[in-house]
Amino acid sequence: MHVYLPIAEMSASVLVFLGLGAAVGFLSGLFGVGGGFLLTPLLIFLGIPPAVAVGTGAAHIVASSVSGAYTQFQRNNVDVRMGVVMLLGGLVGTYVGVEVVRMLRRAGHFDVAVSLLYVTFLGVIGTLMLIESIKTLRSPATGKPASRRHSGQHNWVDGLPMKMRFTRSKLYISAIPPAIIGMFVGFLAALMGVGGGFVMIPAMIYLLRMPTAVVVGTSLFQIVFVAAFAVLLQAIQNRTVDVVLALLLICGGVLGAQFGSMAGEKLRGDQMRVLLAALVVIVALRMAVDLVVMPAELFSFSGRL
Amino acid sequence: MRLRLAIVACLALATAPPVFAQDAARPPEAVEADVSTRSVSITSSFTGTEIIVFGTVENSRQPSAEAGTYDVVVVVEGTPLPVIVRKKARVGGLWVNAESVRFASFPSYYAIASTRPIDEFAEPEQQRKNEIGFDHIRMVPAGRTYIGPADPRETIEFREAVIRLKERDRLYVMAEHGVIFIGRSLFRATITLPPNVPVGPLTARVMLFKDGALLSSYQSKVTMEREGLERFLHDSAFDRPVLYALTTILLAALAGLAAALAFRRATAT
Numbered sequence: 001m002h003v004y005l006p007i008a009e010m011s012a013s014v015l016v017f018l019g020l021g022a023a024v025g026f027l028s029g030l031f032g033v034g035g036g037f038l039l040t041p042l043l044i045f046l047g048i049p050p051a052v053a054v055g056t057g058a059a060h061i062v063a064s065s066v067s068g069a070y071t072q073f074q075r076n077n078v079d080v081r082m083g084v085v086m087l088l089g090g091l092v093g094t095y096v097g098v099e100v101v102r103m104l105r106r107a108g109h110f111d112v113a114v115s116l117l118y119v120t121f122l123g124v125i126g127t128l129m130l131i132e133s134i135k136t137l138r139s140p141a142t143g144k145p146a147s148r149r150h151s152g153q154h155n156w157v158d159g160l161p162m163k164m165r166f167t168r169s170k171l172y173i174s175a176i177p178p179a180i181i182g183m184f185v186g187f188l189a190a191l192m193g194v195g196g197g198f199v200m201i202p203a204m205i206y207l208l209r210m211p212t213a214v215v216v217g218t219s220l221f222q223i224v225f226v227a228a229f230a231v232l233l234q235a236i237q238n239r240t241v242d243v244v245l246a247l248l249l250i251c252g253g254v255l256g257a258q259f260g261s262m263a264g265e266k267l268r269g270d271q272m273r274v275l276l277a278a279l280v281v282i283v284a285l286r287m288a289v290d291l292v293v294m295p296a297e298l299f300s301f302s303g304r305l
Numbered sequence: 306m307r308l309r310l311a312i313v314a315c316l317a318l319a320t321a322p323p324v325f326a327q328d329a330a331r332p333p334e335a336v337e338a339d340v341s342t343r344s345v346s347i348t349s350s351f352t353g354t355e356i357i358v359f360g361t362v363e364n365s366r367q368p369s370a371e372a373g374t375y376d377v378v379v380v381v382e383g384t385p386l387p388v389i390v391r392k393k394a395r396v397g398g399l400w401v402n403a404e405s406v407r408f409a410s411f412p413s414y415y416a417i418a419s420t421r422p423i424d425e426f427a428e429p430e431q432q433r434k435n436e437i438g439f440d441h442i443r444m445v446p447a448g449r450t451y452i453g454p455a456d457p458r459e460t461i462e463f464r465e466a467v468i469r470l471k472e473r474d475r476l477y478v479m480a481e482h483g484v485i486f487i488g489r490s491l492f493r494a495t496i497t498l499p500p501n502v503p504v505g506p507l508t509a510r511v512m513l514f515k516d517g518a519l520l521s522s523y524q525s526k527v528t529m530e531r532e533g534l535e536r537f538l539h540d541s542a543f544d545r546p547v548l549y550a551l552t553t554i555l556l557a558a559l560a561g562l563a564a565a566l567a568f569r570r571a572t573a574t
Contacts, residue, residue: 004351004500006531006538011352011500063557067565108391108402116399228554235550239542243553244349250557254564291399299466300402301390303413303503 007242008052014248016046021060021252028064028253029260030267031276032216034195034223036061037122039249040114041283048245050111051101055240056249057193061227063250064257065195065220072217079168079214083221085175086200089182090189090226097190098233105238108302112291117192119288125198126280133273169210169218177208182222189230195223334375335363335521336513343525345498345507346532353500356381356527357493358418360511365490376419376426376514377484378437379494381527383414383476384505385443390463406463409445413503414476418483418494426514435512435519439468439477475499504529 001014020042028035036057043053072078104110160174181203185196200219204210210218235241264272338360345354358379367374388411394403417423423438433441444467446460471477476499484494496509507527513520531539541549 002350002352002500004347004349004535006535007542009501009504059553059557062554063561063564066558066561067568070562070565071569108389108405112399112401224558228558231554231557232547232550235542235553236546239546241542241550241553243538243542243549243556246553247556247560250560254560258564258568293400294395295393295400297466297470298393298400299390299463299470300393301388301467301470303386303388 003244003248005242005245007056007239008048008245010047012245012248017245017248018252020046021249022256023252024249025064025253025256026260026263027256027276027279029257029262030264031272032261032264033276034061034064034197035253035257036064036194037118037192037198037280038283040193041118041287044114048242049240050114051105051238051240052242052245054101054114054191054193055231055234055238056242056246058189058227058230058234059241059243059246060249060253061189061193061195062224062231064253065223065227067254067257069217069220069224072220075217076168077214077217078221079166079210079218080221081164082166082169082171082178082208082210082214083218085164085178086182086185086218086222087225089179089184090186090222091229093183093186093188094190094226094229094233095186096183097187098230098237100187101190101234102237114192115287115291117188119284119291121188121192121199122280122284123288126277126284129273129277130281133270133277136270137274169208169214171208171210173208181207182226185222186226186230189223189226190233195227197223331366332364333520334365334513334515336377336511336523337361337363338509338511338523338525340509340525340527343527345527345529347504347529347535348531348533349535351500351535353502354498356496356498356509358496358509358511359491359493360523362490362492362513367486367489370486370488373420374515375486375520376421377486377492377494378420378423378427378435378510378512378514379416379418379484379496380437380510380512381414381416381496382412382508382510383503384412384507385410385445386413386503386505387411388467390467392463392466406446406460408464408467411444411467412442413505414498414507415439415442415471416478416480416496418480418496420482420484420486420492422481426517428517431517431519435522437512439472439479442468442477474501476502498529502529504531 002011003014004011024035024039024042027038039060040053040057043057044050101110104113158173160176162175163172164175165172181200185200188194188196188199197219201215204215204219205212231241338358341357345356362375388408389405390408391402391405393400396403417437423432427437432438436443444464468477478497484492486492507529509525509527511523513522
């Protein structure tokens with residue numbers, strides 16, 4: 001069964017895209033990640049124009065993060081104040097990101113820019129994760145993650161002005177670092193079609209030293225709104241949100257995610273981390289190959305713009 | 306059409322030398338044709354379609370369908386659109402788009418069917434004049450916007466690339482024996498519109514050749530429009546992007562919430 005995608009302007013197999021949504025949803029449920037970093041490259045491999053893949057990916061992130069954010073909010077694991085500060089930065093970052101997408105598309109460099117960003121981020125993060133998770137796997141006795149919060153230790157973050165009290169996180173810090181983190185994540189959401197949890201969560205833990213309990217909830221809270229804003233701007237500025245494609249991916253995705261999280265409960269965490277890291281590295285390598293190896297077809301053309 | 310035929314016939318009679326009077330008395334051949342569908346609708350279930358171009362050679366002197374007295378060329382063309390063609394080059398180890406050439410117009414779709422390979426019956430000059438064959442597709446380079454070293458041979462390379470890419474996407478199609486005579490005068494050709502066909506009006510041209518000369522031609526329009534839900538969604542995205550985006554966000558959020566609630570209920574029971 002096929003359906004015509006109104007924005008991608010192609011006929012697509014319903015089963016393929018439902019299946020893709022389900023597979024990515026399963027992995028995101030299994031590993032507890034957003035899945036945007038897998039979805040966007042896979043959509044591109046399947047022939048969806050990169051800009052449409054990124055724009056539609058943002059809609060998928062709204063769906064996949066809203067359920068997590070809702071659950072975390074009910075468990076009181078969201079630092080709303082922190083989330084709003086990050087969100088304000090995120091909106092600015094998204095706006096800038098969407099403008100950059102428009103400029104890059106006009107210049108014909110968007111496809112390469114997306115690949116480069118993916119290769120860089122996934123390559124670095126995947127490799128770091130892989131090294132760390134293999135170490136943990138090899139020495140299960142000492143494999144406990146080191147204590148992340150060193151109370152009494154100061155870093156440059158403490159010297160910044162505009163201090164705010166974040167009750168839920170038990171922090172009294174400047175609003176500037178969270179806003180900048182949010183801004184950066186918004187920028188990535190616009191350019192890469194990802195939620196940016198892979199950047200935000202480490203930054204919140206190591207830079208802001210937020211308690212781990214509220215990190216996931218707060219980042220999901222922020223991602224929902226940033227992704228929604230990205231959908232809005234991409235639709236207005238670039239006309240790259242395909243609602244039919246988004247619904248196919250979301251329907252598959254929300255179901256897949258539930259099965260994924262069920263499966264995740266039965267697997268060992270440290271083994272799963274190795275798998276996830278390997279997956280991230282594979283996606284990065286696959287995109288790197290396309291950038292470095294001489295393409296079979298040097299020419300491309302675009303009609304609009 | 307009738308009137309023109311009549312005039313042509315009269316002229317032929319008037320100017321023909323008396324020796325050939327008998328031959329000239331036979332009215333000249335002309336082509337009459339039509340398209341099976343005058344409008345193609347792109348709906349949500351659109352997976353490509355076929356249109357049949359059929360016609361007849363009036364006053365055919367062909368003894369049988371297989372005689373090959375006449376050659377018929379059918380060309381179905383899409384709307385001419387501006388195109389930017391980019392060529393990748395290695396920059397710092399990475400393959401990035403470097404040079405680009407703009408064409409002010411390039412048909413979005415071009416299908417050609419003929420009774421036999423066009424080179425066998427039409428001279429290059431004839432092909433060029435009638436814009437038949439991939440080498441003679443009308444393309445207009447956008448003069449000043451050309452970027453890169455100003456070498457016209459380079460433009461040819463870019464032009465050929467568009468044709469190659471369009472052929473790969475089955476948007477430029479050539480069927481060298483695609484026109485079939487069914488009787489002495491009746492012929493037909495099937496033109497396939499792939500699922501990725503760019504939406505816009507099509508022009509169908511039918512040309513009748515004999516001994517390398519164009520005897521008669523016919524032209525018709527086929528409209529192609531989005532219909533139903535597909536049209537509604539596309540128009541919304543372009544005319545009311547804010548509403549379109551908000552609806553998409555709402556649907557996405559509802560789907561996510563519904564899944565979260567349904568799942569919780571499932572685990573609770």
